[in-house]
Amino acid sequence: MRYSKALIPSLREVPKEAVNPSHVLLLRAGYIRMVGAGIYEMLPLGKRVLEKLSRIVREEMDAAGAQEVLLPALLPSDYFRETGRYDTFGDTLFRLTDRKGQECHLGPTHEEIITDLVRRDVKSYKQLPLNLYQIQSKFRDEPRPRAGLLRCREFIMKDAYSFDVDEAAAVTSYETMREAYHRIFRRLGLDYRVVQADSGAMGGSTSAEFQVLTQTGEDRLVACDRCDYAANVEVAEARFVPAERVESTNAITKIATPGKGGIDDVVAFLGGDVTAKRMLKSLLFVADGEVVMAVVRGDREVNEIGVARALGAADIRLATEQEVREATSAAVGFAGPVGFKGRIVIDREATQVVDAITGANETDAHLGNVNFGRDFQAEVAAIRLVEAGDGCPRCEGTLESYRGIEGGHIFILGTHYSEKMHATFLDADGKAKPFVMGCYGIGVSRLMATAVEQHHDENGIRWPMSIAPYQVIVTPLGKDAAVQEAAEGIYGELRAAGIDVLLDDRDERPGVKFKDADLLGIPLRITVGGRGLERGVVELKARTEAQAREVEKGSVVAETKASIEAALVR
RNA sequence: CGGGGCGUAGCGCAGUUUGGUAGCGCGCACGGUUCGGGACCGUGAGGUCGGAGGUUCGAAUCCUCUCGCCCCGACCA
Known part of the structure; x- marks a missing residue:
């Protein structure tokens, strides 16, 4: 073309x-x-x-x-x-x-x-x-x-x-x-x-x-x-290694946390050895019309679809602020599993947190020394969002x-x-x-x-060879008759060889032609210029490479065919 | 459907606050000089200002309604 x-x-x-x-x-x-x-x-x-x-x-x-x-x-x-x-x-x-x-x-x-x-x-x-x-x-x-x-x-x-x-x-x-x-x-x-x-x-x-x-x-x-x-x-799912069960004898305590609803707020407020991993994050969802609680470790996120699957629910959404207030009789940020009246699903990892800190279902208050099994019951499932760095569930590898x-x-x-x-x-x-x-x-x-x-850079598209609209673009530079003739010759030979080729025969400056060739993303470019032609060479450049290489004019068609073959995955 | 933004020449935008009869860059056409990474000079064509209604002597600009597009969220066999 x-x-x-x-x-x-x-x-x-x-x-x-x-x-x-x-x-x-x-x-x-x-x-x-x-x-x-x-x-x-x-x-x-x-x-x-x-x-x-x-x-x-x-x-x-x-x-x-x-x-x-x-x-x-x-x-x-x-x-x-x-x-x-x-x-x-x-x-x-x-x-x-x-x-x-x-x-x-x-x-x-x-x-x-x-x-x-x-x-x-x-x-x-x-x-x-x-x-x-x-x-x-x-x-x-x-x-x-x-x-x-x-x-x-x-x-x-x-x-x-x-x-x-x-x-x-x-x-x-x-x-x-x-x-x-x-x-x-x-x-x-x-x-x-x-x-x-x-x-x-x-x-x-x-x-x-x-x-x-x-x-x-x-x-x-x-x-x-x-x-x-x-x-x-x-x-x-992430790899899960059950830890040995530790029974705590510490009694639940109520902790005043005025205005500190979020996990990060509470950790910062309490200070000391309190980390997000010691906390239990309790989120309320409405699943098939029923208000339910999902509990994960404080440093984790809840996988909403995982919760729905664990519950067997067809439809799930996060509870609204008002629904949270009604279900917990507390402001958002103070929900917790202890005393919660309704279905609770807990992530299996969160069941292992000993002496956890959770919301108290009371505004401006949290509970300390909360332990799963002893202080509350819940359905156990894998409901936390998997993150990069987690272990692979099938082998010893790491998830990316x-x-x-x-x-x-x-x-x-x-x-x-x-x-x-x-x-x-x-x-x-x-x-x-x-x-x-x-x-x-x-x-x-x-x-x-x-x-x-997947295949582009700041200059344009970089099509994989198999789906590029044209496999090669032939770019003659200048109006020199020898250049035109050489470019036409190469174009004709490539076409005869069954290659999809575009001949940039426009009366444009080299910069424009190069910019357009890059933008369109044609995988290979054959540049025909006066200087090279005097030495009998043209340039062959891959869109994905920074440098062009000089090729004898007489062998450029064969080289191009070889490059195309090499780029096609069979 | 909720929140936010935008509709003015093919593309990108200014002009709207404070109403006075539409402009810039790119692109396009023609002439000239240029010619290895988006050249330069000159001339020119091109616009129902998203649409409808209203206010006004006069609306791109003010008011009402409406249509379209983009982004975030909800949604996504």
Whole structure:
């Protein structure tokens, strides 16, 4: 492609709505344009990146035995009514009514419609296993679209659905997908981790997230520095070594702590050998409408989702100030487990604190010498938030913390959808059984932004070779006829060799061309200048390296091919 | 949905407090000088001041309503 003919509307200044690196750079480099909140146009460069991503996904899905389909995005809502999701999806669904008054919506995900397809056309166990996938636009009216392509209302997703005869076969399908996802993410050139996550309200049992590690991700993760343990902090556990139980004979004492509600305040106020580790932090939550208390050691934070899981609650939130006052008859900051009337969950580590200091459930007062078991009872669970430096629960390693962006998520769904939708097949024993399903998503358009989040510098994008819109940019400097001719020659040869190449034939100064090349993030740049040409050389420079190297003009095409090959992960 | 901020030329912004008929930089077009990391000079095109209503002789500016966008939080198959 000739730059002079390409629609690459790069911007010198940062559009003010953009904050995230990927958003800023994709906008500035002319890959995307915003049309509305969470709605973007893919310009030629953006479209090329999407195609490269999609091709890799397709190749690996096909290789894993999945078959591509294309389901409608415009869906009659009857299918969602069968599973009750027409209501549970709530305002996230883009709803519309056709001219006959039939209710429709734009598909946010396609479990129902694919299950309907399979129940109509698949009747026998002999047709299983089956894995169908598509790459298609999804629509979700997010409460808060943000960060450019990272959280959109219309986005492109690869979604696959597997159908199996039983749970064991479904696990096989799931594992096949897991392997395919590993190959996909490796080929994309992304640093990622497979993590355990909260499977949410999907009704799924087994699930894993493919998290791409970035500075700005929405999700907080921990991963072991020794083994492959990795988990979303929502579900992560730290190694726990039970200590020998010490029984205290010290009686509870009341301590006046006027105006000192927070842990840090109390520690500072009491001084001496009182540390946060001696304190018990008591937080009140409302879980499924009931006020409950969660207790962790004073130097820890509570994992809210962990509390909900420990309680078996579907819904949880922090109690309001007023609810705290009603439940403890004290101001916020003075809650404690002793005498608390209601369910209490305590972190297992906090049960070991001897002669602890806790809130007294009385404003401006704390209790000293509080001991779990002796002075209060509670359900024990792992409810503290795991931190970097904590021990790995599986090995002797140490957990490190990361931020990640969910690039893929795989689930075993079981018969959740097939039972509700009466999607059955006849098994070898002649009995009708519901399909055992799995679903597997990859956020294709999100991955485009994710790759930029992970691969950029102050000058622009640094695409991994496999998904760069062009692999090479040829940059002739000046209008010298010999330079033009040499650049055209190299451009022609690279194209003939099947390489994606952009020729910067614009009448621009060298600085402009270099800045744009860096901004666009093309992995390799061949610079053709008059001075070098006199000596028969051109420059070959990788976007990720500071220095260019001189290459004989006659061998630059071969060198470029070799560099591309080396950069592609197979 | 709660809190905060912003809508003026393609992009970034000033002008709004104190009403007087819209400006700067970048980009764009044309001419010239330049040419290895976002050159310089000159000329020029380009704006329903987010929208509606109101106050006024007169509204980007004041009032009312409304729409949109961004950030934090809630939410996120």
